[in-house]
Amino acid sequence: MKTIEISDIQASTIAGMGAVPHSEGVSFRVWAPNAKAVSVVGDFNSWNKEATPLSHEENGYWSVNVPDATIGQEYKYVLFTEVTELMRNDPYARQLTNSVGNSIVHDPHFDWANDDSFQMPNWNEMVIYELHIGTFNVKGEGQIGDFYSAIERLDYLKALGINAVEIMPIAEFPGGYSWGYNPAHPFAVESEYGGPLGLKSFVKAAHEKGIAVILDVVYNHFGPTDMDLWQFDGWSENNLGGIYFYNDWRATTPWGDTRPDYGRPEVRQYIRDNALMWLEEYRLDGLRMDMIPYMRNVNADGNPDNDLAEGYSLIQWINSEIREKFPHKFTVAEDLHTLSSITDSVSNGGLGYSSQWDAQFVHPVREAIIAMHDADRNMDAIAHAITHKYNNDAFQRVIYTESHDEVANGKARVVQEIAGEGDVDNWYAKKRSILGAVLTLTSPGIPMLFQGQALLEDKWFDDTDPIDWNRLSAHKGIAKLYRDLIHLRLNKHQTTAGLSGQHAMVLHLDHELKIIVFYRFRNGGYNDNTLVIINFSQEPAHDFGIRFPQRGHWRLRFNSDWDGYDADFDNHFTSDFISVGVEDPKHLLVQVPLGAYAALIYSLEE
Incomplete structure (x- = not known):
């Protein structure tokens, strides 16, 4: 193997790792502490391994500026060791032809237009x-x-x-199919x-x-696999990965x-x-x-x-x-x-x-909605x-x-x-999966x-099974249900600010009937105080007694049992309520009808 003379090569004065385009060419910098010499090859030097050596910097870094290199050209590094030559892709490459191909000098410029106005x-x-x-x-x-x-x-x-x-x-992975x-x-x-x-x-x-x-x-x-990082500059111990590992x-x-x-x-x-x-x-x-x-x-x-x-x-x-x-x-x-x-x-x-x-959310909630028998739902x-x-x-x-x-x-x-092995469009699958969505979009x-x-x-x-977008037209009502839930969660109608607040209190937990009632609030008051009622049973609850947290007009904002969401749903009737306290205004009992596997959302209105 021919030795490259590196003593007269000038290191790049451009900061940054990898290939950095600038007004006078492209700067290349790579870390290879065990290499005896390094060169860069590519379209700019006809892939000649000895045409463009890099200068040895401190701590195992190597660099050079290449005036003839331009954006869009392909390149690789050649690392010369005591025993071999290693062709390696740039560890900092922004773009490759593919995972086993070549690095590409990437153009960092992009027209972001008015992107600065975006707010997280x-x-x-x-x-x-x-x-x-x-x-x-x-x-x-x-x-x-x-x-x-x-x-x-x-x-x-x-x-x-x-x-x-x-x-x-x-990040670039082997082939086209991957998670x-x-x-x-x-x-x-x-x-x-x-x-x-x-x-x-x-x-x-x-x-x-x-x-x-x-x-x-x-x-x-x-x-x-497909890793040029593996034993990058030839050194390793115990036949493992070398300098990066x-x-x-x-x-x-x-x-x-x-x-x-x-x-x-x-x-x-x-x-x-x-x-x-x-x-x-x-x-x-x-x-x-x-x-x-x-x-x-x-x-x-x-x-x-x-x-x-x-x-x-x-x-x-x-x-x-x-x-x-x-x-x-x-x-x-x-x-x-x-x-x-x-x-x-x-x-x-x-x-x-x-x-x-x-x-502590996903596992108990999935277990609750997936369990076949109502008795197995852990309230x-x-x-x-x-x-x-x-x-x-x-x-x-x-x-x-x-x-x-x-x-x-x-x-x-x-x-x-x-x-199970049945049709996912059945009543049980739709109803109980929606309860999971309600909990996700109404819990803190x-x-x-x-x-x-x-x-x-x-x-x-x-990763080989794409989303079936035909299901959107088949389940327009379910899509509307999710949209309605998300809009309530984000207080789009200025009526449910409590759903974006820190606070949640469980007001009622019925282990036998499998009903939970919880209270959400942000600052409290009208159009903030929100009540979520969920029935985890296939049995409707007729005139179930709920103690509302505050007197006033509680407007129904969402009923997952509405047949407008799905023709299979029961459309169990419920309505707005006015809670009036007599003995104790902090605990206002209201009789609320509740459908099977159904969720209701109320908020306090002036």
Whole structure:
């Protein structure tokens, strides 16, 4: 192997990692501490391995400025070791031809037009819709959805009342079909989804509709396949991953031996840079970090012998910097261990996330609505799911009955779980799945729906099974029900401000009749005080006695049993009420008729 003479090469004076276009060419910088020499090859030098060597900087960094390189050209690094030459894609590449192809010099410029005027919804007024770009809106048989096809459905989301979408991971992964949790190139946007230009176009279009965009990112592992990061510069120990990864027992994760080395400064910087890139360059409004228990602990088992203190501190660093630079951006953790420290402030020793997915909501609520027999519905668990908080803040939790995890991996959509092998359009599946939606959209917390939920999408989530949008016309009434619930949640009619407040009190819990009544309020008073009544039984409750929390005119805002939502529903009659206290005005008894598997929402009106 020929040795490249590097002593006379001038390092780049342009800051930044990877390929950075500027007025006098393109700067290239890469970290390869074990390489003996590095060159960059590409369209600009006819892929000549020895034409463009890089200068050796401190701490294993290499750089050079290439005047002849331009935006759109393909390139790779060649790392020369004692024994071989390694062709590697740029770890910081924003764009690749595909996961096993070449890096592309990306044009960072984009016409954001009036995007600066977009405002992130307040967290207590946010309704999230989780979606998977590859299956959300597929245009033809055998095709894959992309950012541009997803844009076409933004009007549907806006009409539904959604003001934030959380998109499953979009970092370049092997092939075209994937959930996205196998990032091969963390900085590059999946080519089959439309690459970086497609993502920016999607964010811009969403913002124009008043919809925030949150991105799911994966830092608990990389890959495990199609990774140029693996043994990047030829060095490794124990036949493991080399400079970007742990090279001992700490490498092991459920997804492969590819846990990043959170203790190595350059790897910490790499992950930090990735997180900030999405917020700065793509103007994303937040990040959802996947399975952070495996960043805190090797086995996510809580055993202190397996703790990764450096992973914990890395998360604190990232969240602290986001909070300082972008106080309005939203960070959410997937950590179903229900620990207050996840959303506690970094100054208190916590991880500093804005919110976390809440297992104390999703699991008991799913169990309650999926259980075949009414007697098996645990009303105490439902009451706890409604009132649970982290650090005395209801909005430090994201609540849901469906997510990509909860409707796959041996589990299915709620309607399918209820229907079993039967038709998900049956009465039981529709009625009880709606009770889950009511709890999600009326309990304190940040509500989240999963793609297709308002269409009563069946089966389970699969990256090869796109959303069937024909179900929208088949279930227009159900879509209206979800829209009505979301509009009440967001106080669109200025009558239910309590649903966006911190406070919830369970006023009545009937274990025999399976009825729960809870009271929501923000500041209290007219058009704020809101009452939610839910019957978890298939037996209607005729003239069920409820003690309203305040005297006055309580107007019915929602009845899930209305046959306008679905012709199969019973249309059990109920109406407005005027509560009048005689002996004790704080406990005002009203007889309320309640349909089978039905929910009512009332609010106090002047």
